[in-house]
Amino acid sequence: MHQTTSGEDEFREYVLARGPALLRAAHQLTGHPLDAEDLLQNALAKTYLAWGRIEDRNALDGYVRRAMVNINISQWRRRKLEEYPSDELPEVVTHHETVTSDVHEELERALQELPERMRAAIVLRYYEDMTEPEIAKTLGISVGTVKSTVSRAMAKLRSALGLPR
Incomplete structure (x- = not known):
């Protein structure tokens, strides 16, 4: 054994x-x-x-x-x-059973629709709580690119979730 x-x-x-x-x-x-x-x-x-x-x-x-x-x-x-990434996201159809799980599911769907670099930047920033310099080093991009990527990704998420900009 x-x-x-x-x-x-x-x-x-x-x-x-x-x-x-x-x-x-x-x-x-x-x-x-x-x-x-x-x-x-x-x-x-x-x-x-x-x-x-x-x-x-x-x-x-x-x-x-x-x-x-x-x-x-x-x-x-x-x-x-x-x-190929698109500036326009397809409309997401959701079923409203409970508000909390619906918001979470909608956010998950919206995250999945982001291009990979945007999704990685959002996950590292808001889920892993990494700083912009840490994200830049991890993704091999500049801090300025991190800032613009996160900003554009957040705008796409707000739009996908029907939130004000």
Whole structure:
């Protein structure tokens, strides 16, 4: 019978405890459940390989999230554009069962309609609470580009949600 090391057990416990929250972050980055699962799995594989070198266990979520962002960016840089971003978003049809879940669902849909760089900038800024310089470094763009990207993305989200500018 194979005995696992304490590091493997610790990693397994971490994934069990933090997996759902990390999967939500991956879904916000990709906009698609299956892509989110793949992204998280790739990030966790990288984290597992680096597990012994990560001394600050309180920084694990940040390490995994940074890996997800980097992997996601690499994927969109390699991929040929098959979909072209548009200035106009399609009208989103919603069903109003409860106000809270409706707003959340509408926001999720609107986020998914954003071009990938805009979605990444919004997720990093408002979900991960990163500063503009941190986002610039993570996405490999200038701080000015971060500011304009977030501004344009917020305008698109407000428009998609029918909110005043």
